[in-house]
Amino acid sequence: MHFTMEAQRRCRESIDPGSIAIDMTAGNGLDTLFLAQCVGMQGTVYALDLQADAIARTALRVSQAGYASVVRCIHADHADIADHVPLEHRGKISCAMFNLGYLPFSDKSVVTQAPTTLRALDTLESLLAPCGLISILSYVGHPTGLQESQAVEGWIAQRASRYRIERMVDESNGASPILWMVRGVAGSG
Numbered sequence: 001m002h003f004t005m006e007a008q009r010r011c012r013e014s015i016d017p018g019s020i021a022i023d024m025t026a027g028n029g030l031d032t033l034f035l036a037q038c039v040g041m042q043g044t045v046y047a048l049d050l051q052a053d054a055i056a057r058t059a060l061r062v063s064q065a066g067y068a069s070v071v072r073c074i075h076a077d078h079a080d081i082a083d084h085v086p087l088e089h090r091g092k093i094s095c096a097m098f099n100l101g102y103l104p105f106s107d108k109s110v111v112t113q114a115p116t117t118l119r120a121l122d123t124l125e126s127l128l129a130p131c132g133l134i135s136i137l138s139y140v141g142h143p144t145g146l147q148e149s150q151a152v153e154g155w156i157a158q159r160a161s162r163y164r165i166e167r168m169v170d171e172s173n174g175a176s177p178i179l180w181m182v183r184g185v186a187g188s189g
């Protein structure tokens with residue numbers, strides 16, 4: 001399975017034109033551009049990354065594709081996402097994507113960490129639309145990846161009654177990435 005493509009395929013089904021989405025780990029901007037194409041020119045995408053370089057690359061990518069007016073590129077920790085989403089967009093996020101770990105061919109010391117990932121997930125809950133979707137792609141192969149994946153798994157398990165959860169993994173590969181799709185269930189909040 002191509003996990004990043006699968007995450008995008010499933011998110012696409014949940015995003016209507018004109019809606020609001022968040023890329024919690026912008027990196028090179030591939031998912032950000034994907035989200036911008038889904039929400040279209042009437043929508044909004046928030047794209048966050050801890051690395052200034054990543055935000056610059058994301059801004060360039062979306063600008064070259066004609067989506068600069070749709071995407072708000074934010075150089076920040078995704079644990080602080082609430083500081084960047086204005087009141088009128090809270091509770092209206094239709095989709096948020098996490099592609100955890102580090103950016104390939106970049107500074108590998110900047111890697112997502114369990115405590116901030118969980119804080120970001122906690123905050124995201126209050127920003128998500130009632131049937132909103134969170135996509136989380138996690139990698140176990142780097143030093144803190146297994147711990148982070150287990151932390152995410154625990155966070156999701158505690159909320160099983162509130163969300164419809166799908167978990168995808170390549171069972172033939174012990175170091176397979178894990179993709180979770182976590183969708184709000186209307187009326188459960």
Ligand SMILES: C[S@@+](CC[C@H](N)C(=O)[O-])C[C@H]1O[C@@H](n2cnc3c(N)ncnc32)[C@H](O)[C@@H]1O
Pocket residue numbers: 024025026027028029030031032048049050051054076077078079099100101102103104110111112113116
């Ligand atoms: C696997 S890459 C994301 C790839 C990206 N989705 C793309 O399409 O190119 C993970 C990114 O998470 C960023 N990151 C790590 N910790 C972060 C944090 N606490 N808040 C925001 N971004 C973070 C890294 O800088 C890195 O760019």
